[in-house]
Amino acid sequence: MKRFLIKIFISSGLLFIFILGYGSFCDFFFQQKKYLDISEKKQWILAQEGGNWDYAVLGSSRAFGAFDMNLLDSLTGWNGINLGSNGSGFKDNYLVLSLFLKSNQIEKLFLQVDMASLNSKSSFSNEFHAFTFLPYWDDPEVRIVLQEEIPILNNSISSILPQWRYFYYNKYFSPKEVIRRVNLKPSVSDIFTDYKGGMKNADYTSSEIKTYVLPQKKDLEDWKYLWKIKSKAEEEGINLVLFSAPRYQDNQDILKSILPQISNKLIFPNNFDINNSKFFKDQGHLNYYGQKVFTMYFHELIKEL
Numbered sequence: 001m002k003r004f005l006i007k008i009f010i011s012s013g014l015l016f017i018f019i020l021g022y023g024s025f026c027d028f029f030f031q032q033k034k035y036l037d038i039s040e041k042k043q044w045i046l047a048q049e050g051g052n053w054d055y056a057v058l059g060s061s062r063a064f065g066a067f068d069m070n071l072l073d074s075l076t077g078w079n080g081i082n083l084g085s086n087g088s089g090f091k092d093n094y095l096v097l098s099l100f101l102k103s104n105q106i107e108k109l110f111l112q113v114d115m116a117s118l119n120s121k122s123s124f125s126n127e128f129h130a131f132t133f134l135p136y137w138d139d140p141e142v143r144i145v146l147q148e149e150i151p152i153l154n155n156s157i158s159s160i161l162p163q164w165r166y167f168y169y170n171k172y173f174s175p176k177e178v179i180r181r182v183n184l185k186p187s188v189s190d191i192f193t194d195y196k197g198g199m200k201n202a203d204y205t206s207s208e209i210k211t212y213v214l215p216q217k218k219d220l221e222d223w224k225y226l227w228k229i230k231s232k233a234e235e236e237g238i239n240l241v242l243f244s245a246p247r248y249q250d251n252q253d254i255l256k257s258i259l260p261q262i263s264n265k266l267i268f269p270n271n272f273d274i275n276n277s278k279f280f281k282d283q284g285h286l287n288y289y290g291q292k293v294f295t296m297y298f299h300e301l302i303k304e305l
Contacts, residue, residue: 023163054078059112069196082197089120089127
């Protein structure tokens with residue numbers, strides 16, 4: 001029995017050392033900007049440093065593809081960056097913005113809001129990409145959100161040995177992934193820089209666009225993180241502007257009744273032709289032509305900023 005207990009003690013000690021050692025390595029390695037996989041949008045955002053931007057665009061795929069960023073820069077004379085990414089809710093947006101601001105500065109933030117982003121869990125398949133933020137556990141803002149989103153990380157083990165979180169998401173932090181990251185070629189994998197973080201929308205028009213009704217009430221969790229983004233912008237001295245990109249045959253009336261509760265400038269596509277299917281690739285996303293038209297439309301509405 002004594003020998004058995006000694007073996008258990010030694011095995012537990014070796015496991016503790018292994019988790020601590022490999023986890024500490026992950027803490028270091030996966031924060032190194034040269035090892036970020038910049039073919040993935042949020043990794044590309046986190047790889048940016050030393051930027052002094054006149055404006056940034058933030059939100060889900062509807063922010064990601066809302067503007068021709070180079071055209072908007074040309075029209076405004078500003079220098080901007082698009083921080084939007086597919087399927088990201090406000091909780092995700094909040095941490096992306098918080099980490100981005102640690103090594104970059106922006107003057108204006110254009111945040112895309114709609115009833116889908118105010119109901120992210122039901123609207124997006126994966127509205128919060130926790131694995132993106134695990135290496136930044138030591139940042140209090142990140143840690144609080146992760147513990148809130150993943151209750152299993154809010155336990156005594158995480159206080160004593162927080163490195164165990166990498167084994168919970170081992171698919172993204174395995175030795176195989178380390179080797180893959182080391183062998184990445186940034187010049188090949190960077191698909192975002194030429195478009196200032198934006199998306200070059202496809203020259204595609206659907207012959208029949210399916211329409212659907214978005215949720216009619218805001219989710220309180222999403223609403224809370226919308227306000228946290230507002231507070232973060234105010235703390236950083238950033239001029240926050242809320243906007244909603246066009247949706248095919250949707251006036252977004254419910255959204256227009258909700259957002260005035262937030263006292264920032266609001267931009268809605270009231271005079272954009274939302275009934276013209278030539279501007280859309282689906283109900284929620286603009287195509288190549290719609291993107292350019294909305295960019296010029298948006299420019300007219302922000303001239304006074």
